[in-house]
Structures are given as C-alpha cells and as structure tokens.
Amino acid sequence: MKQIQLNQVSKRFGVFEVIPPLDLEIEEGEFVVFVGPSGCGKSTLLRLIAGLEDVSGGQILINGEDTTTIPPANRGLAMVFQSYALYPHMSVRNNIAFPLRMAGLAKEEQNRRVEEAAKVLNLTDYLDRRPGQLSGGQRQRVAIGRAIVREPTAFLFDEPLSNLDAALRVGMRLEISELHKRLATTMIYVTHDQVEAMTMADKIVVLQAGFIEQVGSPLELYHNPRNTFVAGFIGSPRMNLLTGKQAENKGAHTIGIRPEHISISPKKGDWQGIVGVSEHLGSDTFLHVTSPDFDETLTVRASGEVELAYGDKVYLTPDLTHLHKFDDKGLRIK
Amino acid sequence: MATQHSRSIARLMIAPATILLLGWMLVPLTMTLYFSFRKYLPLRGGDLGWVGFDNYVRFISSSSFWPAVATTLIIVGGVLFITVVIGILLALLLDQPLWGQGVVRILVIAPFFVMPTVSGLVWKNMFMDPVNGFFAHMWRAFGAEPIQWLSQASLPSLVMIVSWQWLPFATLILLTAIQSLDSEQLEAAEMDGAKPLRRFWHIILPHLARAITVVVLIQTIFLLSIFAEIFVTTAGAFGTKTLTYLIFQRVLESQNVGLGSAGGVYAIILANIVAIFLMRIVGKNLDK
Ligand SMILES: Nc1ncnc2c1ncn2[C@@H]1O[C@H](COP(=O)(O)OP(=O)(O)OP(=O)(O)O)[C@@H](O)[C@H]1O
Ligand SMILES: [Mg+2]
Numbered sequence: 338m339k340q341i342q343l344n345q346v347s348k349r350f351g352v353f354e355v356i357p358p359l360d361l362e363i364e365e366g367e368f369v370v371f372v373g374p375s376g377c378g379k380s381t382l383l384r385l386i387a388g389l390e391d392v393s394g395g396q397i398l399i400n401g402e403d404t405t406t407i408p409p410a411n412r413g414l415a416m417v418f419q420s421y422a423l424y425p426h427m428s429v430r431n432n433i434a435f436p437l438r439m440a441g442l443a444k445e446e447q448n449r450r451v452e453e454a455a456k457v458l459n460l461t462d463y464l465d466r467r468p469g470q471l472s473g474g475q476r477q478r479v480a481i482g483r484a485i486v487r488e489p490t491a492f493l494f495d496e497p498l499s500n501l502d503a504a505l506r507v508g509m510r511l512e513i514s515e516l517h518k519r520l521a522t523t524m525i526y527v528t529h530d531q532v533e534a535m536t537m538a539d540k541i542v543v544l545q546a547g548f549i550e551q552v553g554s555p556l557e558l559y560h561n562p563r564n565t566f567v568a569g570f571i572g573s574p575r576m577n578l579l580t581g582k583q584a585e586n587k588g589a590h591t592i593g594i595r596p597e598h599i600s601i602s603p604k605k606g607d608w609q610g611i612v613g614v615s616e617h618l619g620s621d622t623f624l625h626v627t628s629p630d631f632d633e634t635l636t637v638r639a640s641g642e643v644e645l646a647y648g649d650k651v652y653l654t655p656d657l658t659h660l661h662k663f664d665d666k667g668l669r670i671k
Numbered sequence: 672m673a674t675q676h677s678r679s680i681a682r683l684m685i686a687p688a689t690i691l692l693l694g695w696m697l698v699p700l701t702m703t704l705y706f707s708f709r710k711y712l713p714l715r716g717g718d719l720g721w722v723g724f725d726n727y728v729r730f731i732s733s734s735s736f737w738p739a740v741a742t743t744l745i746i747v748g749g750v751l752f753i754t755v756v757i758g759i760l761l762a763l764l765l766d767q768p769l770w771g772q773g774v775v776r777i778l779v780i781a782p783f784f785v786m787p788t789v790s791g792l793v794w795k796n797m798f799m800d801p802v803n804g805f806f807a808h809m810w811r812a813f814g815a816e817p818i819q820w821l822s823q824a825s826l827p828s829l830v831m832i833v834s835w836q837w838l839p840f841a842t843l844i845l846l847t848a849i850q851s852l853d854s855e856q857l858e859a860a861e862m863d864g865a866k867p868l869r870r871f872w873h874i875i876l877p878h879l880a881r882a883i884t885v886v887v888l889i890q891t892i893f894l895l896s897i898f899a900e901i902f903v904t905t906a907g908a909f910g911t912k913t914l915t916y917l918i919f920q921r922v923l924e925s926q927n928v929g930l931g932s933a934g935g936v937y938a939i940i941l942a943n944i945v946a947i948f949l950m951r952i953v954g955k956n957l958d959k
Contacts, residue, residue, distance in 0.1 A: 387862060389858050389861070389862070408861075409858075409861050409862045410861060410862060410863070410864035410865075414862070415862065416858075416859065416862050418855045418858070418859060419855075420853060420855050422853065422855035422856045422858070422859035423856075424856060424859075424860075424873070424874060424877075425878075426877040426878070426880070427877075435860070435863050435865075435873070436863035436864055439863055439864040439865045439869065440864055483859075483863070487863070
C-alpha cells in the first residue's frame, strides 16, 4: 500500500526554485533514504513532508488522505532532527513524554510508554537526567525515543548521525536499522553519506539540485545506475568514470568501472598504467593508477597484500560484465 | 590560570583594580557609617558630637519610614512586573520577521537614551498634565473627566514612567535571548503537537528564565535608587516618597546629615534583603 505519496510537489524560496515538481511514492513499512550532495534539497523535501514548510505546488497524500494543508502535528509523523532538538530544561523522561503530554494522555499511560521506549533504547538509567548530562549518542536515542512514543505513521530523520563520531555512527546506524525491523514502521531518512544510504535503505532516492535522479534498491543503484551522477555517487570508493579513445572503442562517451571490477597484473592486461599513491586498509588496498589511455586517474582495488610500489608499471583489465556505458548526456546506454 | 606561578601573577595584576574598587566602596560606606552615629546639622551648629544609635531610632520611628519602604517595594515590584511581561511580549513581536524591523527596533530602544529627568518632565507636562496633557485630551475626547494622574494615581503614574524607561532594556535582553533559541526546538515542539501558547509556555519561557533573571537583578539594583523621576514629578508628595527620596529630604531639606546617613544604612540593609530574596527565588536559574 502506498503510504506517502507526493504528486508534483514543488518548493520555491522567493524566486529560487529549490525543488522542481516531483513525484514520489513510499510504501508502508519501507526504509527510504534521501541521499544527495549538500544543498540538493533533501532537508527541504523532508520538511515539506513533515509540514514544517509549505509546498509551493502539488499535493502530499498520507494514507490516501490529502495532508497538504494539515498542520505538522496532525499528520501523524514524528521527526528526529540533526541537532536532536531536545528540550534542555526537561529531564529525559519529560522530553520523551512531551508529545504524550501535549496529546493529553493519562499519566499512567504516559509513564508506561516512556518506560517502554526507554527499555528499547537503553535509556532506563538516564531517565532523570537532563539532556546536557548525556553523551551525543544518548541524546540521539532520547530524540528517537521522543519520536517512537507517539507511535507515528512514519518517522522522518534529518541527518540524525552527522553529529556523532565515526564509531558511534556505525553503532547507531545498526540500532536504527534494528528499530526499523522491530517496529516495521515507515522511515524516511536523509543523509549525504552514501554508506549510510547503502547499508540502511530498502529504497534509495538520489537527489541532485532538487531533481530525483534515480529511485531504487541499493543494489539496483549499484548495478544499474541510470546516469553518471548516480554512478559516481553510489559506491565507495567511487566508480571510475573514464572518457577518451578507449571509451569510444567500447561505443560510449563515458565508461564506468568500479575499483573492485578491475584486475591488476604486472605482466599483461588491456590498459597500461603507472601506480601512484596506494591506500592500505588492511583487507584491501586501493591503488591510484595513472594511465596513458585516459585523462582521469583510476582507482583500483587489490587484495590487502599487493607488492606494488609507487611508480611501478602495471596492466589493468576491466571485468567487462560490470562495465557501465554512458552517452554524451551522461545517460546509461542499454 | 593553571599553575601556581600564573595564579600569583594574576593576583598581582588584578590587585590595583581590586584596591581601587575596594576604596571606591569602602570610603563612602565608612563615612556614611561614621556620620550616622553623629549629630551633624550643617546649618544649625555643625558636628555636635556622638549620639550613639539615636539617629537610627529616630529614622525608623518617623512616621514616613514604613510608608517609604512600602512605596519603594511597590515601585520596584510594579516596574519589574510590567517590564518583564511587556518586555517578553515586545521581544516576541520583534522576533517576527516584520516589515521595517530595523526601524522598529531602534524606536523601541530609544527611551533608554532619554535622561530620567527629561522623561519625567515630558511625561508630567505632555502626557499627564490634567489640563493640556495628551491623556487629558484623550479622556475628554471620550467625554470622560481627565484623571489628575500625578496626584490621584501617583504611584501607578510613577510606575508607568519608570517602566517606560526600563522597557527597552528588558526588551533588548529578552530579544537576544529569544533569538538564541534553536528554531529546531520549536519545530520539534510543533511536531509533538504543542500549540503556539503551549510552545511559549513549555519551550520559550523556560529558555528565557536566565535572561529574565538577569533583567530582574540588574533592574532591581537601579530601581531601588530611582530619584530624578520622583523629584521632577511629585517631589515626594502624594505618597511617592521612596527610601531614597526620604534620605534626600532628611539630608538636604532638613539639613540633618546624621539622620540621613542612618537612613542610608537602612537603605543598604533593604537592598540586601531584596537581593537575597531575589537571589533565592530566581538566582537558581543562573546555576544551570
Ligand atoms: N529558508 C530558506 N530560504 C531560502 N533558501 C533556502 C531556505 N532553506 C533552504 N534553502 C535553499 O534550498 C536549498 C536546499 O536546502 P536543503 O537544506 O534542503 O539542502 P540539503 O540537501 O538538506 O543540504 P545539507 O546536506 O547541507 O543539509 C539550498 O540551496 C538552500 O540554500
Ligand atoms: Mg539538510
């Protein structure tokens, strides 16, 4: 069932059109990630859905009902903000209970729901503290707690992990995915980190300058990027997008090949190259190779123990089944 | 300021300022204390020697003493209440994106630059004058009998004048506090289902607690000693004699320096009582 539906939704700030009319459908229980470079309109789109921003045109349907002009509180959505937006003068308990208090729930019911959320989020020991006395990860969990007690139709997350350090981010990422599996509630998650997008999403929406470049499952986007933007944006390290004679030989303006789909050999191969900087990650090594065949530098993945040094001459062979071809407009050639 | 060395240097460096401030405070205080124990009538014999606690007893047993204390507290309390409440409302208003915001802000701040004497005279002659004042014209326009502001409603009039002067200060501090509120908190509250009034009560007001404390403490210090506004409007008549004004009358009108000094000591005590009281009620906000 389509739970959230955007029909020709657009947004202008003054004369500046941030989001040109777009259509989007989100199924019930889906984990949807909006991803795109900074300033592409991810937050704006999320805020339009939340109702914190008025649409300049179009229609937003939630559960089949037109909610375009309904105030945010009545849309049944809960939002987790990038800055957590906790209420600093209230205890964790009161923070989590706030939406219930505003809804006028009975005190016992409030307490029951708060305790329950606290148990799920490992916050039981912190209920009487102020947000200022918590770590970043705990604050994030309080913000999530405040969202889940409302039992919303859908959760909206705006870059919830961007204020956390790398290790904590990985942990919280898992917790949120876990929570999604458990609650089976629709979640819309905004990030500019494509790793988060790939690991968490059921469906990724790639945005650029307000346009939806592609919608699909992580693997769909990984295997069949619709254009060079998506190809370069999804996957880490990014896909090699190469132009020049070798590309034309393959009948394309641009060819794309991921670092993991190139084999490297000191003796023979399709393309020649000179090893530049290599990055050792332990399990893998990423080699930056310059090739006389291309203007661009290639990134190549090799196993952890390669014995190639700076300046070595090598040969590269692309795995042709994973070669992507794009025309001069950047669109995929079938 | 971590090491022993840097700490002692720091002490040495701030010593001149501390000594200056100490002298600044101690010299007048000791002189006041000294004169309060002497019979000193500059025009009627000069310093007539030691009288013990005579001045203190006379000052406190005078029929004007307790009314003066009450008047002082009413004016301070009234002005604090009005400036804080209207200050919050104005700050909320000025925080909205409205047309001509810059000009409006300057207009709001303007009264703060008017000297107390001038504003007292302007209010007395241009607004509250029972014959030609603006209010009198307004009352008459509605067919009502003009109020004799400064005699019939002397205290409210004074509270009004002083509030007008201090409103910009309160508004300015409260406005900066409101502007420092994270807008995402308000949006979160909105999504959580809080209507505007409850957003104000549960989010904005607690956020303002600290700023309100600052406004109350600073204003109290200055309001306890208002003088010019009373001097140029009622000259202490119609029950507008504050403790400060009473002391002025004792020293300059009755030419009794000893009695006035004793009053000064009472004023210090009153200020301290008020300060302790305020600190206990609102000072807690500053710890957070
Ligand atoms: N209130 C506003 N007034 C005018 N322009 C705005 C406003 N809010 C956002 N914009 C513009 O809209 C565009 C999209 O902003 P948005 O915040 O949605 O980006 P984003 O994709 O969330 O970026 P980031 O990853 O940096 O958060 C930006 O170019 C921004 O300058
Ligand atoms: Mg954003």
